[in-house]
């Protein structure tokens with residue numbers, strides 16, 4: 001599906017696309033699915049952190065003095081939406097080990113598809129951090145909207161959303177409510193079905209990560 005959303009960044013890399021196709025296959029094991037979520041999380045993080053500010057530090061190489069490019073030390077917090085967002089956590093922390101982690105708990109009512117908030121634990125200085133909210137599936141956008149709104153209420157200003165598979169309905173919803181939030185994903189799928197599942201999608205991401213079906 002073509003991307004008509006200004007805030008949506010699709011990471012159209014061969015490794016990402018191949019790994020996602022394996023994940024979509026209903027015969028892929030829980031063990032492989034979980035490993036692949038972690039691998040794609042790292043590849044998406046690579047793109048989502050591309051604009052981190054840089055500075056230089058003078059170092060001595062074995063040959064000479066050198067003004068070496070280093071991260072300027074902008075502080076990051078990742079915010080996995082429980083529970084499927086936990087699948088992204090280790091992969092992101094592998095690349096950004098000093099990031100702080102806030103957890104936000106939401107479950108979606110299977111009848112109404114509305115998100116219900118039940119948990120939030122966050123670092124005290126979160127308002128001063130860049131925030132990366134993570135959840136594998138952007139379906140209606142209700143949970144992501146609630147998570148972004150909570151982070152804004154805490155004073156966070158620079159917020160990004162990192163997703164595995166997005167539905168156009170969810171991207172549109174988030175874009176209309178939060179045009180300041182960039183969204184990074186591996187794929188923009190076709191539509192949501194009558195049960196709120198993304199088509200073609202990969203099924204219930206939480207069940208497939210944790211083996212709870």
Ligand code: URA
Pocket residue numbers: 084137139196197198199201202203204205206
């Ligand atoms: N949540 C999922 O886990 N999968 C979908 O397809 C939609 C929402």
